Amino acid sequence: LRSVRDVAVMYQWLLGEHALTRDLAKVSVLGLGFGGFIAAELATMAPRAFRRLVLVGAMGIKPERGEIADQALVSYIDYVRQGFADQRAFDGVFGADPPTSLLEQWDLNREMTFRIAWKPYMYNPALPHLLGGVATPTLVVWGRDDRIVPIECGERFAKALRQARLEVVEGAGHFIEMEKPDELARLVTTFVNAPGGASAPGRANA
Numbered sequence: 001l002r003s004v005r006d007v008a009v010m011y012q013w014l015l016g017e018h019a020l021t022r023d024l025a026k027v028s029v030l031g032l033g034f035g036g037f038i039a040a041e042l043a044t045m046a047p048r049a050f051r052r053l054v055l056v057g058a059m060g061i062k063p064e065r066g067e068i069a070d071q072a073l074v075s076y077i078d079y080v081r082q083g084f085a086d087q088r089a090f091d092g093v094f095g096a097d098p099p100t101s102l103l104e105q106w107d108l109n110r111e112m113t114f115r116i117a118w119k120p121y122m123y124n125p126a127l128p129h130l131l132g133g134v135a136t137p138t139l140v141v142w143g144r145d146d147r148i149v150p151i152e153c154g155e156r157f158a159k160a161l162r163q164a165r166l167e168v169v170e171g172a173g174h175f176i177e178m179e180k181p182d183e184l185a186r187l188v189t190t191f192v193n194a195p196g197g198a199s200a201p202g203r204a205n206a
Contacts, residue, residue, distance in 0.1 A: 008041035028052035083174035085145035143172030
């Protein structure tokens with residue numbers, strides 16, 4: 001695997017092989033951060049296949065103002081801390097001094113990320129154009145204080161997708177699932193369980 005799109009191709013293959021997901025119209029896909037990049041690529045390969053798509057602080061689109069935070073410029077612990085709006089939330093999840101085993105895992109994860117998303121870093125120039133063909137109803141969720149992926153990227157995702165809306169979570173950084181898990185769960189559950197085939201376009205705050 002040498003690109004994010006390679007990973008998405010593999011996921012499509014695995015979904016197709018899995019007996020429980022032969023009917024993709026019943027499947028909803030949720031991607032967090034880098035996983036959101038993969039999920040967006042996945043959706044462009046099957047524009048009408050999935051029931052719902054949820055992108056949370058997704059990489060994949062280059063901001064026109066600012067930059068996606070570069071992991072190579074800071075230590076991995078500083079990068080993870082940067083993903084939280086409130087450092088007390090970081091301490092609550094990982095501890096004030098994360099164990100060596102976790103730091104080693106973060107270092108390995110960073111190395112693997114560079115293997116598949118280095119040039120260009122964390123975006124695909126073609127993705128905004130490919131998203132225009134996706135008919136899947138989509139919820140885009142962003143932390144108001146995301147310092148890893150600028151909120152402008154969320155706005156661009158919502159604009160590029162046909163049936164998408166952007167929800168902004170106040171008091172959250174990049175790692176919404178760890179900082180505001182209840183709010184994220186409510187947004188996702190409500191969206192995925194909503195009847196009908198379309199989501200209302202537009203933007204709202206959570």
